[in-house]
Amino acid sequence: MTLDPLGPLNVSFEFFPPKTPEMEDALWRTVRRLEPLNPGFVSVTYGAGGSTRERTHATVKRLVEETRLKPAAHLTCVAATRDEVDAVARDYWQAGVRHIVALRGDSQVPGAPYQPHPGGYDYAVDLVAGLKRIADFEISVAAYPEVHPDAAGPGADLDNLKRKIDAGATRAITQFFFDNDVYFRFLDRVLAAGITVPVLPGIIPVSNFRQIAKFAAATGATIPAAMARHFDGLDDDPETRKLVAVAVAAEQVRGLAAAGIADFHFYTLNRADLCFALCHLLGLRAGA
Template sequence: MTLDPIGPLNVSFEFFPPKTPEMEEALWRTVRRLEPLNPAFVSVTYGAGGSTRERTHATVKRLVEETRLKPAAHLTCVAATREEVDAVARDYWDAGVRHIVALRGDSQVPGAPYQPHPGGYDYAVDLVAGLKKIADFEISVAAYPEVHPDATSAEADLDNLKRKIDAGATRAITQFFFDNDVYFRFLDRVLAAGITVPVLPGIIPVSNFRQIVKFAAATGATIPASMARHFEGLDDDPETRKLVAVTVAAEQVRGLAAAGVKDFHFYTLNRADLCFALCHLLGLRAA
């Protein structure tokens, strides 16, 4: 089942900062399991409304100090002035972090419309421009193949992506999707808009279908009816659910790789097993 890709493939992984000592142990088991795959980078998220800022910083700095991974720290516009965000960015640079994932961020009040912080960066494009004034960061930004939920139209969403790239972003990472045609149609529109930076497909292995349904509702991602059928009746059967998850995700990544995709970004949910299996199927081996 292993692919024989033409040329090298690159993978990257997303982690989230732990909330408890048990979650901390789980995260670092995941880090150690995936580190030998030599990912291009690993990103560390902020929580909703910037709620995990300090834990994000601590996790990123530990990655710098204790691993050979290249961490990319998430930064958002939420709940901070420009001066506060700039100070965080300078602290990252001084710690050896050269890659930032620049995001608008979500409202601090769940379900409420996003409101820029007074004195802060209004949107991701403003944050990208601000970061480029501080240092020559490598900057990744978000892209939405199925349109950001707050966008007024697909055209406006694509224009926003282009403005982020023009402001200095070096790549885009997509929200997760499950239909590869959605990604390929989006790439066609991206190229037509004059965007030439890499647009990495964001892949999330579905270990918990109910959880993914919630994620998809919040992000505007579509879940195919066939996927719902695959996971039907498995709520209390985690072992079978894991096997189905690998099968579904393997079909997706194999389809992308067969069409020439060379870069993959995996949302790990701080679990190594499914992502490690997918990388193995892509032909990647521990160094």
């Protein structure tokens, strides 16, 4: 719950599974710092090509066992048969996980076109349907305000989102974006297509502008020139960059909230500082 005059805001956070003991320590410091903000859920990603499957499972199970948080486990179609994916889903259900983020996933070969795994789920829509046959999972899926790079076009991309919702998904979470008008235009198209589930805006505080620029280029997200200017000259000034990052993200969220958006998904990059400061500026308080 927020104390902000814009009205109550609800947040969720995304983490990625750690690769080293040092990264493990950093992740759990982040989890403990953000846990008191009472997010609606926290998601844990898979690596490209399903490369972090076991670490994802371990992180999710630890969240269930050691925190009050509600974890949402990412699950993809890559590098596994249907039986293998179904076994993972059943294991999650037995462990008390009730929320899955169902994704197609990326190619196992960087830069190569995606190819469905022989005997596996072909695409996210197939995965959603399969999960609903296993148990009554809450299922989130991905949405792309600026169109998925592999989509034939905006219409085909929106049709795919509609199929995922019709298959049983209960919410969509967008790829990060920086231009709110892009999101608002996307929502107009979503509603016109008859999609009525929540479409949470994905927000990423920019801790490293060069890194985010690479992410944006890979996903098709545009970076407004005005935003780029905010970070100009700060490559070697991380402290100022943090201050600017929180201010820019807060301005974006406030703009969305002023238009009636109340639910936000924050990509943490396993760092608590920027997201905690952002939530504080938005009025969220620990234990509120």
